[in-house]
Amino acid sequence: MPQRPVGNSIRLGVFVLAGLGCLLAVLFLLGRKQNLFSRSLVIEADFRNVSGLLTGNNVRLGGITVGTVKGITIVNDSTIRVAMSLNTDAQPFVRRNAVATIGTDGLVGNTIINLTAQPAPAPPVAAGDRLRTTTPASLDAMLGTLDISNKNLVVITQRLRQMATKLDTSAVWQLLNDRQLPANVRQSLGNVMATTTQLRQAAQNAAQLTNGVRRGRGPLGYLLTDQQFAGQLGHAARQLAGTSDTLAATLTGLKRQVETGAGPVHTLLADTAAARQVRQTMGNVAQSTAKLNQSMTALQHNFLLRGYFRKQAKKKARATADSLKRVSQPH
Structure with a gap:
């Protein structure tokens, strides 16, 4: 069996020791993380x-x-x-x-x-x-809630789209899209302001008129506040009432004369000869009046009396003007 070189054995030993060291380091780190060594x-x-x-x-x-x-x-x-x-x-x-x-x-x-x-x-x-x-809250619960929210959002989006479609075809959108609407609104507001100003002026005039009436100024104030005029008006009303009573009594007497056939009224109304004489007399009176008017006209144009008639006309006009001034002045 051939022998290995000493260098290879050393390198193998160093490799094994390095591997064991790495293994021990990993085990130490894992054990430290898992609290195995503490x-x-x-x-x-x-x-x-x-x-x-x-x-x-x-x-x-x-x-x-x-x-x-x-x-x-x-x-x-x-x-x-x-x-x-x-x-x-x-x-x-x-x-x-x-x-x-x-x-x-x-x-x-x-x-x-x-x-x-x-x-x-x-x-x-x-x-x-x-x-x-x-x-x-778990992730599943949050996902479930998110799913419900998404469904609700879809429904809301669909309704918004339907509302937008209806709004596009509605009269409100056409009114809002009208370019002449702002000008018309401004013109209407101007008219309203002008009318308000006129109403304010009318109210001020009415207040001034009311104050004048309370103070007795003007014809209306004179009529409503003058006590002497009120007394005169009452006196005239009483005289008118008396005149009405007298006229009623006179008419009653005339009616009695007509019904009984006595008195001058029956003679004037029923006697034809008397009626003819009355008509003739009225004709003579009319002719005399016409001749008198002609004579007076001739006298007015006469150079001897012309100055007199002018003075009389001026006095009459001056008296009329003074009467009108007294009536128009406040009391």
Whole structure:
């Protein structure tokens, strides 16, 4: 059997030693990660669902790894107990009131256990302690909610499309799309403002007129506030009433004369000779009146009496003007 060279044996030995060293380093790193070569304490937590959680997964406190999952045990159909191996270095920072939750390392990473510290004071955990747990929203629940939201969004989008289609063909959209609408609205607002100004002026004029009437200014104020005019009006009404009574009595007497056939009324109405004489007398009176008018006209044009008639006409016009001024002045 041929002997191997000494150099090959040395190289083989060095290769084997290097491989053993690498193996030992890997085992040390893995054991250190799994807390195989460090002192640890075991605590527990009960969950309803630990989907994706495996033995050896990390346990973190505030994002820092403080231990690993040592074991997973099914207690009953609704409880799963997880044993966690914590480093003794992290024991002073993990309190008994800490809350354990199932989470993931990143968005789609490994399932881990997160420990959340509470603000209330509490002593550090000891071996065998059982922490409180909460059940966060799982990925399946979030996906289910997202699916429902997507369906609702589809329905809302379809309804919005239907509304947009109806709006495109409706009179409201045509009205909003009318380019002359702003100009018409501005013109209408201008007309409204002008009308408002006119109404304000009319109200001011009415207020001024009312104040004038209250103070007795103008013809209307004179009529409504002058007590002397009211007395005169009452006196005229009483005289008119008396005249009406006298006229009624006169008519009654005339009716009695007509019915009895006595008196001058019956003679004027029934005697034809008297009626003819009355007509002849009225004709003579009319002719005399016409001749008198002609004589008066001739006298007015006479140069001897022309100045007199002019003075009389001026006096009459002046008296009429003074009467009108007294009536128009406020009292």
